Amino acid sequence: MAASGRVRQDEVYRGGIAGRRPAVPTAFPALERRARWAMSRRAYAYVAGGAGSEETVRANRAAFGRLRVVPRMLRGVGERDTSVELFGQRLAHPLLLAPIGALDLVHRRADLAVAEGAAEAGVPMIVSNQAGFPMEEIGPRARTGAGWWFQLYWSTSDDLVDSFLARAETAGAGAVVVTLDTTVLGWRPRDLDLGHLPFARGLGIAQYTSDPVFARLARETAAGPRRASPRPTPAAVRTLVEISRHHPGRFADNLRSPLPRAAVETFLRVYSRPTLGWDDIATLRSRTRLPIVLKGVLHPDDARRALDAGVDGVLVSNHGGRQVDGSVASLDALPGVVEAVDGRAPVLLDSGVRSGSDVARALALGATAVCLGRPFAYGLALAGAAGVAQVTRDVLAELDLTLALAGARTPADLELAPFATTEPGVPTPR
Template identity: 60%
Template sequence: MTTTPARGAGIDRLNAIYRAGVLGRRPAVPTDFGELERRAKKVSSAKAWAYVAGGAGEGRTMRRNREAFDRWAILPAMAAAAVERDLSVDLLGSRHTTPLLLAPVGAGALMAEDSDLLIARAAAATDTTYVFSNQGCSPMEDCAAEMGDASRWFQLYWSKDEGLVDSLIRRAEAIGAGALVVTLDTTILGWRPQDLNLGSLPFSRGIGIAQYTSDPRFQEIVRERLAAPSEKAAVEITPGAVRTLLDMSRNHPGGFWDNVRSPEPRASVETFLDIYSNPGLSWDHLATLRERTSLPIVLKGILRPDDARRAFALGADAIVVSNHGGRQVDSSIASLDALVAVREEIGPEPTVLLDSGIRTGADVFTALALGADAVLLGRPYMYGLALDGQRGVESVIRNVVAELDLTMALSGTSDIASITRDHLAEQHG
């Protein structure tokens, strides 16, 4: 990754927007999260919005993620002469221009066609590490090709098929992934009423399974499934069933009409739903990773201090403190609250990232002050994607980084290491 630090990103962004304003031009992507969310909802389908914006159960975890940030206030230090800011950080042996990464978000095509490719281009254009989703809509090889030498990591969902796990890892290595991010908190889907009330699961229509349909081991499993004798259950023919078949055919590799006539798209969807994630995932499985890859290993979904301690004892290079954006367990602890407890338990040295609840540059500052080495941004960049494609993702990234830079300048911090707990005051009541 490029090692030139982002100096003056905030001033540059302010100047660009205000100069455009002189010409009567306003930002296509709102600079505040509330308006960004409102506009993105207007241009999104009900199914897309339910999947991307929705959470588990009654939404308590999502609310707690935000309330946790509200409990901390920034304490700016004056006359600190922070004229230049260096936003760069070292992560897993590489220098990153900023402490912001793009979180893996599955089924992005719900928000925009060619979603993963557009996000990849935006990440490369802003020198931001993109964590490719295992539930992506474009094969990882295609996304990597869009990024050139820019930094990317790969998220892994641990399949029931160990051969598929190995195949995905080999492909991640081949595309130059900087780390393997193993998601631990989605061995089964959580209770998501917004999706359930619409009867909508994008994967059942072939959306978000491109890493699988492009994988040689997965293709082998599908062929075995098709060759095996089976009693075919009667399928009720309804308009919805026809639309689903057409969606499967459209989202499957190859020609549309060939896919309509082939049993393969449906078999691929059924195979994916059967094996994509392993409910029996255990620490014994994770202990095999060091034998299976030379990539840095990041375990995502850690909320308990004892799990954090065990992850590092097992040989993980980093962890992501995350509750999956509030999408898996309703009434879970907020990720930011978990970060505080985890950091107190394991000390300052291990690499810890924070995911879930990050909306603004001020949020990034708060997370860094509480012990995160970097953060992952999720929903905001997806909303930018919905509004303005690649440029929308770039705008969201630049806005968050710009606000972080300005917050650092106004709080008297000149680099990421100087952002400490002393710059925060806990709010009570």
């Protein structure tokens, strides 16, 4: 059984009697506003930004706005059940924390704090391939809760892909999530206008700098022909210092060594494979024993082909609107993918999820589980692990209360009605 949302409410209201308030705002708009002031310009632009004019970011939210809950009365739903089974593990909640890279921009403990917050809230986290700490350090903290999965960006080096997969197995990951929609980086004006890519400054590449295959590739880069160094400027010096600070080893040694800069150059060269195809995906089953989830599936035919390739699940996602401007919203794509999969594998969803009510609607449309992204990153910015835990628990509490008030014992019992929007914020029944 899911923990009652009333438990979370009582905790907050009883704390209020003693003058205690939640560590972070409990509704997303206030949460984002507070986090924006707490984060650097670069950090906020990276987390909040989307591709192009950010039409897809808005479409993700609009899709939830077009789908309304129809509460039913007097159904005696004193207890709700939101538990779900994923790859042999029974989870109390149908929620995971989505992989977000470069969280060392947001908080100094980055993914370590996320793992601790996820564990406290009792949900799995998907450890980013672009994390600020190695998976071997993140995993033990996540395992104290519901465990963790590993996200894979398919590198141009097959040896590096195999090394990541082997490390994830050894470190105790519960599944591998292969991101398909970032074979090249999307056009992101917020970052471009600041001239800022965190990975070019040594952030978010700890999975790489901790990897023996990548270390070999970086040494080869360092030993190869040297690029002409740009004219030293104060900004260039600050970047070198930042790269050296985030590279493994002693800071003073890193300042004198070519390896930190070679690691960044190597990462930018190998991190993603533009030529990735279905033939590559078909090799995964022989590369790992872990359950395989493909992330970025938006078309029913791609979902069918994924199952034909032997994967174990699909994640309906447009990368939070960060890759293709004008893309179909993830929630709009969900029903077609669910129909194509036809119960043969779990179907997860991310992109645009901001609340427990959003989670409830996605589950009612057929998602097996839902991944939460930007909200927990803002909680991290404001209060570290405690902020991640609170944001996650608040979403779960609202999910439970939404079901209770709608007369649904499980998400499958929830009744939905489609709405068309004639102007922003004004829903009209179809």
